[in-house]
Amino acid sequence: MxxxxxxxxxxxxxxxxxxxxxxxxxxxxxxxxxxxxxxxxxxxxxxxxxxxxxxxxxxxxxxxxxxxxxxxxxxxxxxMMRLRHLNELPHLLNECDDAPAILYQKGNLEDSLKKVSIVGTRNMTSYGKEFIGDFFEASKSSRYVSVSGLALGVDKEVHEQSIQHKIPTIAVLAHGFHTLYPSKNKKLSEKILQEGGTLLTEFNSSRKPDRENFIQRNRIIAGISPSTIVVETGFGGGSISTASFANDYNREVFALPGKITDPHSQGCNKLIFQNKAAAISTIKDLTDSLGFNHSKEKTAELFPYSETDIQLTGVQQTVYESIKAHPQVSLDDLAQMISVSSYKILPVILELELLGKVKSFSGRQFMAI
CATH class of the missing domain: 1.10.150.20 (5' to 3' exonuclease, C-terminal subdomain)
Structure with a gap:
């Protein structure tokens, strides 16, 4: 009422x-x-x-x-309308200092289920599409809700794969319910509701999909979930703002690394390089980190490797052994130990992360795996 x-x-x-x-x-x-x-x-x-x-x-x-x-x-x-001060918002979103005072909702929202936000570029490549498909295939036996922004590209693929794998999905809009942007996704929005998903927005029916609304919308995508996955994005992509919000809210952020020459991956690589996201090395490692490791189904590796096949270079070996000997060592301490400038060490650590040899923590601390 x-x-x-x-x-x-x-x-x-x-x-x-x-x-x-x-x-x-x-x-x-x-x-x-x-x-x-x-x-x-x-x-x-x-x-x-x-x-x-x-x-x-x-x-x-x-x-x-x-x-x-x-x-x-x-x-x-x-x-439906949800008021923050009546504790009607999803519980994780309600923890955020700048959570919306009012949230407008269509469809069902099962707040007890874990949520995973997945975002990325509108200009998705086959690499990003394959990753999303592999992720949903590997996690289909887990009970969770996917969250994205109903844009073209990565968002659209996330919602469609969710529907295909019978996983509830939440689409967060950057406008009121009087319209649907982009119009190409109108049928998809209807399908989301038909399959038990949710459409959410903080904007009333007078608000159009203005440019600034999309950045504001991204804080809801980041705040509603304990984890955010960035699939593909350029340096200035909107997904960078979602990752920044997630970092501000002290949530986990994962990024799919790619070639340094690929503009679609440069934003992800930068997030990893700046220690604002953990590098995704394999689908299994990602699902384990998300708490989906109870799944009995075999999960394919994104970057398969055999321990015996990895041959570290001289500098990689030096950095790895130093991190292994000093768990959660800081970047500055590591640089002092091996007498190498920190800016030269960071690219080596990124390489070791991609090889699955090192894990990074907040505060530029590292640990051997």
Whole structure:
């Protein structure tokens, strides 16, 4: 049932200077969106960091009229509303400081199932497509929900593979439910709902798919899951922002490495190089890291190798032995141990990660596998 609290929440969030963080501050101070709407303009000083200019719009009757229309739109189109301050958001997303005050939802959302966010370029190559197919094949016996952004390329492939493998999928949109962007994915969005999946957005029915909305949308993709996988992306790809949000939220990030000459992989390689993502060496290692290792089915390796076949170069061997002798050694300490500049060591460590010999941790620390 949609109560008056939802009405006031929509109206309050519509105020020009009331973003998600200020909304949360006000509701925490006054106890509800309704009370904030009625009291915050006169009693704003009760809330830290809120000034008179911030609350100037509160109480505007036009926003209440808009909220009434929005509620009618939701009721007519089968859209559910979730309010953060009523603890109605998915639990991991609710932990984020900048979580949306209001989340609009179509379809079912099983929050008890683990979620894995998978993102990447719109210009996916056969390499990325093969990886996504192999990942879903290897994890099909696990119970989880995939999350992506319903864009073309990697996102589309993630949702389609989820449906094909009977895995629920969540599509996070960068606009309201009055439209569907890109229009090419309209049938896919309908299929997601038919197969028990979910469409989510923080944007009301007045919001179009403007450029800035996509970056804002990406924080939900990162925040809703404990792990984010970046398949293919260039240096300036939107998936880099998703990885950054995931890092800020202290979530796991995995990236699919590729050739340094391939523009579709340069963003992933950079994330790995900067220690902002763990390199994916094999599908099995990835599914193990995600907690899917209970699967009895055999999983194919992305980069198969035999231990006896690996021949390390001289510098690789030196770096590897030093890391092996000093578990979770820092980059600076490692550089001092072997008398080699840190900027020269990093590429060697990346090579060792790709070979499955070394694992990196936050804070530029490393351990031999």
């Amino acid at each position: 949609i109560t008056e609290e939802y009405l006031y929440a929509i109206a309050l969030r519509e105020c020009s200077l009331i973003g998600d963080i200020n909304f949360h501050k006000l509701v925490r101070t006054f106890g509800s969106a309704e009370e904030a709407w009625k009291k915050a303009k006169k009693e704003y000083s009760k809330t830290d960091g809120i000034g008179q200019k911030t609350v100037a719009d509160i109480g505007n009757e036009e926003y209440l009229k808009f909220a009434e229309k929005e509620i009618k739109f939701c009721e007519k189109n089968g859209v």
